[in-house]
Amino acid sequence: MGFYRDQIVPLLTNSSMRNKHLAAYRDRIVPAATGRVLEVGIGSGLNLPRYSPNVRQVIGLEPSPKLLGMARHAEHRNFPVDLIEGSAEEIPLE
Numbered sequence: 001m002g003f004y005r006d007q008i009v010p011l012l013t014n015s016s017m018r019n020k021h022l023a024a025y026r027d028r029i030v031p032a033a034t035g036r037v038l039e040v041g042i043g044s045g046l047n048l049p050r051y052s053p054n055v056r057q058v059i060g061l062e063p064s065p066k067l068l069g070m071a072r073h074a075e076h077r078n079f080p081v082d083l084i085e086g087s088a089e090e091i092p093l094e
Contacts, residue, residue, distance in 0.1 A: 010066035014044040026050050040088045043067050045074025048081065055079050063087045 030050035035057075039047060042060030044067050051058060058076070060083045062068045068083050086092050 006064075006066060010044075010064045010070070013064075013067065014046075014070060017043055017046055038091075038093070040091075042071050042083065045071030045076070045081075048074045048076035051077060051079070053077060057082070059084065059093065061086055061088065061091060 026047055027050060030047045031052045033051055034054040037051065037055055037058045039058060039060045042048075042058075042062045043064075045060065048058065048071070055077070056079055058079060058081045060068075060071055060081060062071065062083065063086065065085055068085055071081075071083055084092060
């Protein structure tokens with residue numbers, strides 16, 4: 001893995017996902033989740049503050065270690081957040 005893929009692409013991804021049009025979509029969709037949630041491609045955790053109190057756990061799957069590090073520091077409500085490095089092709093869950 002190169003510097004660009006490991007360091008630059010995650011920052012560009014995070015920046016592009018902060019687009020105000022995407023935020024409006026997140027504000028409509030994410031609060032509908034309830035219970036135990038698997039978020040595939042959690043990125044930097046931008047959705048975490050949008051989950052409702054009806055969520056009891058979020059499992060975040062993300063292939064980028066840099067984005068996972070950012071997600072670890074994302075603010076969220078009072079529910080456990082388990083972050084897993086991996087891809088959607090092989091989700092390491094039962």
